[in-house]
Amino acid sequence: MLNSGIFYSEVSRRLGINRSTLRAWRTDPSSVDKHQDSACPRCEPIPRPPADAESYSYLLGLYLGDGCISRTGDGSRGVHRLRILCSDSWPGLIEQCSSSMASVHPGRRVNTALCTGCTEVYGDWKHWPCLFPQHGPGKKHHRTIALEPWQQQIVDAHREALVRGLIHSDGCRVTNRIRKKLPDGGEKWYEYPRYHFTNASRDIVNLLTATLDRLDIPWRSHVKATTGVHDQTVVSISTKAAVARMDSFVGPKY
Ligand SMILES: [Zn+2]
Missing domain, CATH: 3.10.28.10 (Homing endonucleases)
Known part of the structure; x- marks a missing residue:
């Protein structure tokens, strides 16, 4: 644009890049690369998804x-x-x-x-x-949380990473211990590891469960022990195979 005779002020207005930056780039074109490292991929003339x-x-x-x-x-x-x-x-x-x-x-x-x-x-x-x-x-739970199409594309390509992020922030891996009486009068303890996720936003819970569905990881909403009512804000992943699958990319060692 500059080479075609458009003024700095007009190039600056069209691209949203200030004039001193444009002058620096014209003097030293290699400095453009440095700038692009921290440039916003969504604000480029053709928006693109983040590189990583x-x-x-x-x-x-x-x-x-x-x-x-x-x-x-x-x-x-x-x-x-x-x-x-x-x-x-x-x-x-x-x-x-x-x-x-x-x-x-x-x-x-x-x-x-x-x-x-x-x-x-x-x-x-x-x-x-x-x-x-x-x-x-x-x-967040007072407003609609919906992914934009470009975000959904990224999530579809990296489902495990999204689940890992959600569980690391609002989830936990707990171990339930249950005591069982043996026929000889003794007792034995069994341990059941499971994952829980709790979020007040129904949209965010739905995003997690839809992603788990696509990963073929079974889940269920938590049932309150006192009332027996399903609590839609708490997701539980508890089958042995599902926990093992979650352990392979979420925990427990993180
Ligand atoms: Zn931006």
Whole structure:
């Protein structure tokens, strides 16, 4: 555009790139590559999905489960901060969360802050809402959470990563111990590991269960012991084969 005689101000307006950046690029074309490392794939003239789709699918699971985007800074210098709260009960989670955030937003710092019982992993970028269009005011369970077609395509290609992210953020792997009496009067303890996922948003629960269905992993909604009523906000994965399958890509060693 510049070579064809269009003014800097007009190129800047059309592309949303400020004039000083355009001048720097014209002086040193190799600097364009450096910029593109941190450019937003959704804001390009032809929007594309994030390059590291598997990390994105995992990060989406973490964000929907227990993440939030908030505005930080002020005025035109303000950026968005993506925060993911990592529970200390999954030791490898902080590292995996940090590395997936760095893959989705290359070339920028990912930080951590210690909280009580958990660690917050966060990164600042003004384009986080472009990558997570589910961002909006208020709590997630008070609004509709629906994936955009490009997000659904990524999730369809990386279902396990999404489930891993959802369980790491809002799930747990627990072991139920049951005592059984033996005919000789003795007793024996049986252990049943299972996965639970709890989220107040029906849309997010449905996203998990639909993805489990496509992975052929059986699940059921939790039944409250006191009332016998199905609790639609809690998903339980408890058959032996299903737990083994979940262990192969979610836990228990993360
Ligand atoms: Zn963007």
